[in-house]
Amino acid sequence: MAKKMTISIGVFGYLEVNSILNVLLAMTGQRMVERLIVKEIIAVVDADPESKKQISALAGINPQIKLNYSPKRVGKSAAINRYFKEATGDILVMCDADNIIDDENLISKLVEPLVKKPNIGVVGGHPVPLKNKKNNLATFAGENLWAIHHQIAQVDPKISGNLYAIRSKNKTETPFGIICDDTYLQYFVEKSGFQKAYQPAAQVMVKIPDNLFDYARQRIRIYFGYRQLKKILQQSAPSTTKVFWTMKMIFSRARTIREYVFAVLTIFLEGSIRLYSALYPINKKKQINLWPMAKSTKF
Numbered sequence: 219m220a221k222k223m224t225i226s227i228g229v230f231g232y233l234e235v236n237s238i239l240n241v242l243l244a245m246t247g248q249r250m251v252e253r254l255i256v257k258e259i260i261a262v263v264d265a266d267p268e269s270k271k272q273i274s275a276l277a278g279i280n281p282q283i284k285l286n287y288s289p290k291r292v293g294k295s296a297a298i299n300r301y302f303k304e305a306t307g308d309i310l311v312m313c314d315a316d317n318i319i320d321d322e323n324l325i326s327k328l329v330e331p332l333v334k335k336p337n338i339g340v341v342g343g344h345p346v347p348l349k350n351k352k353n354n355l356a357t358f359a360g361e362n363l364w365a366i367h368h369q370i371a372q373v374d375p376k377i378s379g380n381l382y383a384i385r386s387k388n389k390t391e392t393p394f395g396i397i398c399d400d401t402y403l404q405y406f407v408e409k410s411g412f413q414k415a416y417q418p419a420a421q422v423m424v425k426i427p428d429n430l431f432d433y434a435r436q437r438i439r440i441y442f443g444y445r446q447l448k449k450i451l452q453q454s455a456p457s458t459t460k461v462f463w464t465m466k467m468i469f470s471r472a473r474t475i476r477e478y479v480f481a482v483l484t485i486f487l488e489g490s491i492r493l494y495s496a497l498y499p500i501n502k503k504k505q506i507n508l509w510p511m512a513k514s515t516k517f
Contacts, residue, residue, distance in 0.1 A: 223333060224257040225250075225325065226307030226386075230297055231261070231315025235269040237517050242276060242283055244319035251326050253333060257307045260284045262300060265291040294379075295392040295399050302389045311383040312400075316516055318348070318423035328420035329383050339388045339412025340404055343381030343420035344368060350426060356433040358477065359484040360426030366467045368418065375416035377404045380424055388412060393450060397443030397509075405451060425515045432512035434491055439509045441495030464488075 227245050231238040238261055245259045259282055263269045270287050277283040286300050298312065309329050313319075321327070324343075331338045347364045350357040370376060379400035388407045392399050404414055427433040465485050472478045 222253055222255055223309060223329075224255050224307040225309045225311060225329065225383075226257055226301075226305035227259045227311040227313060227325065228298070228301040228305065229259065229261045229313050229315055230263075230294055230301075231266075231269065232264055232291065233266050233269075233511070234315050234516055235266065235272055238263065238269055238315040239272060239276065240517075241313060241315050241317060241319060242273070244322075245313070245325070246280055246282060247322055248325045249322045254326060254329065256282065256325065258282060258284055258305070260286050260301055260304060262286045262297040264288045264293075264297060293395060295396045296394060298399050299391050302391070305386070308386055309383055310386055310389060312379070312381070313422075314380050316424065317345070317380055318517070320423070321421065324420055324422070328381065328417050331415040331417065332383060332385060335413075335415070337413050338415045339407040339410065340377055340382065340384045341415040341417055342371065342375060342377035342400075343422060344371075344416070344418045345378050345380040345424045346421050347426045348423050350428050352428045354428070355480055355483055355487070356427050356430050358480040359433060359487060362468050362471055362481075362484065363464075364424075364426065365471065366464055369467065371416040372418065375414040377401065377414060377416075381420065381422050385412075396446055396450070397439060398447055401443070401447060402450075405447075425517065427512050428514045430487070432514045433487075435510065436512050436515070437488070437491045438495050438498075441492055442498075445495070 229238060229241050242259060242261060248256060250256060261273045261283065263273065265288065270285065273285045277285055286304055309332055311325060311328065328341060328343050331341045345364060347361050367376065377400045382400055384403060384407060388410060390406045392402055396402055408414060427436060468481045468484055472481045
């Protein structure tokens with residue numbers, strides 16, 4: 219008889235109590251295949267007394283739910299390290315609170331490669347952008363970049379921080395203040411001899427920025443994260459973003475004159491953001507991972 223595998227699920231959020239509660243409830247309703255058991259669902263929350271109050275009440279009803287709380291906002295990397303210290307499952311799932319989950323088989327789908335293939339050490343889920351009614355440049359760029367991310371990941375798996383899972387034995391402490399925790403962990407899993415995988419069927423819905431200010435804020439944060447990784451790892455970050463291929467894909471997805479104009483503007487926008495991110499002097503005394511939220515991406 220095959221050995222059962224236990225799963226810990228970490229839900230990460232900041233000042234988004236309703237979203238956290240929705241994800242926690244979705245996780246308690248997951249249907250698992252015979253070999254898998256959800257051992258615990260850990261809400262990892264910083265500096266949010268209201269979330270602390272409501273999650274504690276929910277945990278009082280459902281002992282599967284636990285709260286890991288910090289009275290001070292310290293960032294996701296520190297939150298992941300706290301989660302790693304507390305989680306006891308064979309497989310560790312990381313899930314952002316601003317995901318919409320409507321699939322009761324989500325976790326079973328996500329961890330399937332880890333269960334079936336012992337050489338797989340990390341697997342990423344598939345964030346799908348919600349269609350935005352504003353239909354402007356920011357939403358066009360966001361939808362296209364997520365679609366391109368999906369296309370690339372099917373050939374060269376890229377782990378997204380929205381939803382991913384690793385084996386417990388592959389966990390490693392993330393440097394304090396790091397932005398791209400997902401890419402950092404992916405790097406060390408591969409360095410230890412394991413492979414990465416992508417599960418397109420493990421879908422969560424995400425909101426994309428609906429204005430250029432929020433779009434730029436998100437993208438600059440990501441590129442700052444790659445600068446951090448290059449300094450920490452002493453080599454270029456293992457990003458799968460291929461500039462000219464991405465440009466080609468953006469144009470290939472355009473269907474109308476308006477979309478072709480948006481395609482040109484998206485390429486110009488991305489180029490400007492990359493240049494700004496590369497040249498901007500990062501203040502070493504400022505904890506850049508404590509980035510202001512892109513409010514239009516929250517529920």
